[in-house]
Amino acid sequence: MAPLFKLYIENVRPTVAKRAPKATDFIFICSDGKPDTRLGEKVTKFFRRWFNKQYSSTMIRAVIETRAEDLKEQNWITVSL
Numbered sequence: 215m216a217p218l219f220k221l222y223i224e225n226v227r228p229t230v231a232k233r234a235p236k237a238t239d240f241i242f243i244c245s246d247g248k249p250d251t252r253l254g255e256k257v258t259k260f261f262r263r264w265f266n267k268q269y270s271s272t273m274i275r276a277v278i279e280t281r282a283e284d285l286k287e288q289n290w291i292t293v294s295l
Contacts (some may be wrong), residue, residue, distance in 0.1 A: 240249035254271040
């Protein structure tokens with residue numbers, strides 16, 4: 215797990231939610247502890263603001279999925295269920 219994401223999951227999120235997370239909880243939440251349902255919009259705004267690029271969360275997910283499939287076909291990664 216990436217260091218910043220791990221920090222968020224283990225420290226920030228439980229503090230904001232005011233309780234330990236359950237496996238069924240949303241990963242990203244708002245400052246009031248409720249699920250963040252506008253994450254895609256925030257991803258787009260982030261890339262527009264910092265990089266002057268128009269990327270959507272759907273576009274990013276598609277690129278990652280395509281690259282993961284390529285790596286799987288090249289036996290660089292495996293899928294375990």
